[in-house]
Amino acid sequence: MIMIDGSNYEEYLVRYADGELNAAEENALLAFIAANPHLEGEMELFRQAHLVPDETVTYTNKRLLMKNEPKKSGWLPVILKSGNMRYAAIAASVALVIIGFAVWKHDQGYQSSNIRKEVLASRPSVDTPKADKVLVNPQVANTAITNQHDSFEKIPTLNKHNHNISSSSSVRIAKTRSIRKSVIAKDFFTENSNNNSQNAGNNQTTSVYRVANIEKVKPSEMHLAPAVDSFRIAPATLAREMPPAVKAIPVWDEQEFSLMDQIRTRVQLLSQTVASGVSRFRDKVDNKEISIRF
Amino acid sequence: MNEKEYNILVLDLADRLFRFVCKSLGSSADADDIVQNCFEQLWLKRQQVTAAKAKSYLFTIAYRECIDLYRRKSRRLPETAPGWEAPKGIGLKKVLDEALQTIDEQSRLLVLLKDYEGYSYEEIAHITDLSDSQVRVYLFRARKKLKEYIVNIENVI
Numbered sequence: 294m295i296m297i298d299g300s301n302y303e304e305y306l307v308r309y310a311d312g313e314l315n316a317a318e319e320n321a322l323l324a325f326i327a328a329n330p331h332l333e334g335e336m337e338l339f340r341q342a343h344l345v346p347d348e349t350v351t352y353t354n355k356r357l358l359m360k361n362e363p364k365k366s367g368w369l370p371v372i373l374k375s376g377n378m379r380y381a382a383i384a385a386s387v388a389l390v391i392i393g394f395a396v397w398k399h400d401q402g403y404q405s406s407n408i409r410k411e412v413l414a415s416r417p418s419v420d421t422p423k424a425d426k427v428l429v430n431p432q433v434a435n436t437a438i439t440n441q442h443d444s445f446e447k448i449p450t451l452n453k454h455n456h457n458i459s460s461s462s463s464v465r466i467a468k469t470r471s472i473r474k475s476v477i478a479k480d481f482f483t484e485n486s487n488n489n490s491q492n493a494g495n496n497q498t499t500s501v502y503r504v505a506n507i508e509k510v511k512p513s514e515m516h517l518a519p520a521v522d523s524f525r526i527a528p529a530t531l532a533r534e535m536p537p538a539v540k541a542i543p544v545w546d547e548q549e550f551s552l553m554d555q556i557r558t559r560v561q562l563l564s565q566t567v568a569s570g571v572s573r574f575r576d577k578v579d580n581k582e583i584s585i586r587f
Numbered sequence: 588m589n590e591k592e593y594n595i596l597v598l599d600l601a602d603r604l605f606r607f608v609c610k611s612l613g614s615s616a617d618a619d620d621i622v623q624n625c626f627e628q629l630w631l632k633r634q635q636v637t638a639a640k641a642k643s644y645l646f647t648i649a650y651r652e653c654i655d656l657y658r659r660k661s662r663r664l665p666e667t668a669p670g671w672e673a674p675k676g677i678g679l680k681k682v683l684d685e686a687l688q689t690i691d692e693q694s695r696l697l698v699l700l701k702d703y704e705g706y707s708y709e710e711i712a713h714i715t716d717l718s719d720s721q722v723r724v725y726l727f728r729a730r731k732k733l734k735e736y737i738v739n740i741e742n743v744i
Contacts, residue, residue: 307730
């Protein structure tokens with residue numbers, strides 16, 4: 294039981310003004326004041342006897358009290374710890390993965406080309422008596438070229454009338470490794486020519502086709518047989534006849550080329566996005582729109 | 588407490604600590620020295636004092652520094668401000684500022700801790716190393732004196 298009377302009411306008034314009374318004490322005091330209304334003025338005076346801080350008074354030497362924080366400079370921590378730059382880093386990682394995939398795909402294309410060459414080279418060669426010289430019908434040969442998608446080169450015509458080569462004359466070509474590959478291709482045309490020769494009714498053709506784009510054949514590797522009658526092909530001519538191209542063509546279909554174009558376009562867009570994001574972030578840092586804390 | 592937390596405390600509490608000391612001593616120069624000393628000690632004790640306890644630590648040091656300064660100078664303000672005359676229409680804030688100088692230093696510091704910083708009696712007892720009953724008595728005497736001062740001024744006006 295809280296007893297408030299004339300001997301202690303001021304203490305309760307002070308504690309009430311300071312907010313230090315509990316609920317029971319407050320109720321008891323308010324009841325006492327209600328019973329003694331002439332004390333309300335005194336309660337108001339105690340309430341007014343409180344100081345209010347002057348906010349205009351400030352301490353002006355705060356900078357002297359502050360300590361230097363360890364500096365963390367450099368763009369790397371800024372990039373790694375910035376929320377915006379996290380996305381840029383992720384985008385850059387994705388771009389690297391895409392580029393790596395593109396390079397891998399490109400290499401795979403070259404490997405496929407090489408495998409194809411090896412398969413051609415590993416096929417058993419068919420040595421036919423007339424395999425050294427291939428006489429085909431140009432129309433048939435052209436058709437075969439179109440169907441097989443291989444690259445062949447038409448070499449200058451060896452016309453017997455112009456060069457005095459008899460129909461039985463042949464240019465024996467030594468079976469070097471390079472030539473063996475060409476022989477394989479020759480077989481195909483030989484067959485075609487044989488199949489069509491009867492229809493053509495003429496074994497003597499005016500054009501000779503030779504496999505190209507397989508390997509470079511050096512003129513020194515070409516050996517002219519002594520059976521050549523009254524005609525020798527100058528080494529320079531042979532060099533001109535043999536295609537110097539060694540370049541292997543990647544075996545990519547249209548779908549792969551289309552995919553590569555899409556990848557290239559997306560990588561370019563991604564790099565532009567990353568660059569613009571970094572530029573905007575640096576501008577904001579320079580303009581102090583973004584504060585970086587570590 | 589690291590450098591960053593310490594600097595934040597400087598920015599947040601330096602003004603409040605300065606007002607408290609300046610109002611207690613009535614001298615901005617003395618208050619400046621005490622504020623510097625408080626933060627210097629806080630910095631030296633930064634390994635032991637957490638940021639949450641830093642405010643109480645600062646006001647404890649400031650309170651002790653004020654008491655020491657009072658004792659060193661043996662400076663006791665007169666019961667009433669010398670030559671002060673209450674002008675008509677003066678505001679309550681001005682009257683209270685003057686009335687504050689009429690009470691003893693110990694009570695003045697407690698009143699300022701209560702009114703400026705809003706500490707409870709228990710917290711004030713912890714900061715000043717006094718008992719709860721002592722704090723209650725000091726504050727009761729101070730409030731009663733402030734009230735009487737206000738009444739006398741009203742009588743004059």
